Amino acid sequence: MSEHRGLVDASLEEQLVSACRTTVGDSLRSIVYFTPDEYEQVYLRSDLDADADLSRWVEHEAAGFRAQLAYSGSELGEYHYTLRVFANGFVTRVVEGEHGVFITTDGITVRRSKEVTRAIRSVLG
Structure with a gap:
């Protein structure tokens, strides 16, 4: 999995950041x-360092493509998104078809994670 500058056009980037x-x-x-093959960081808050190893994160979050298939037909219903909780923040992953987005936040509620998921899906859809 490799970082690809220019993967996201300016319009999509603006819509994702705004949402x-x-x-x-x-x-x-x-x-x-x-x-499934590439990624691009489209936003990083100005007070954070840009030295994170995103390739490891993206490889893991790309498992969301497999999750869509694995959970298909589940008694729980359609897979919507993943929320991960860490000691110092949260990751919300949304996969829609052949593309996805994950965001990191300082704090988030389940309600807010559902709202941001809907916002991201509307941009990706």
């Missing part, structure tokens, strides 16, 4: 757009 910032506010840390 996430509107929903999550100042808690938003970063936004990464990904496909």
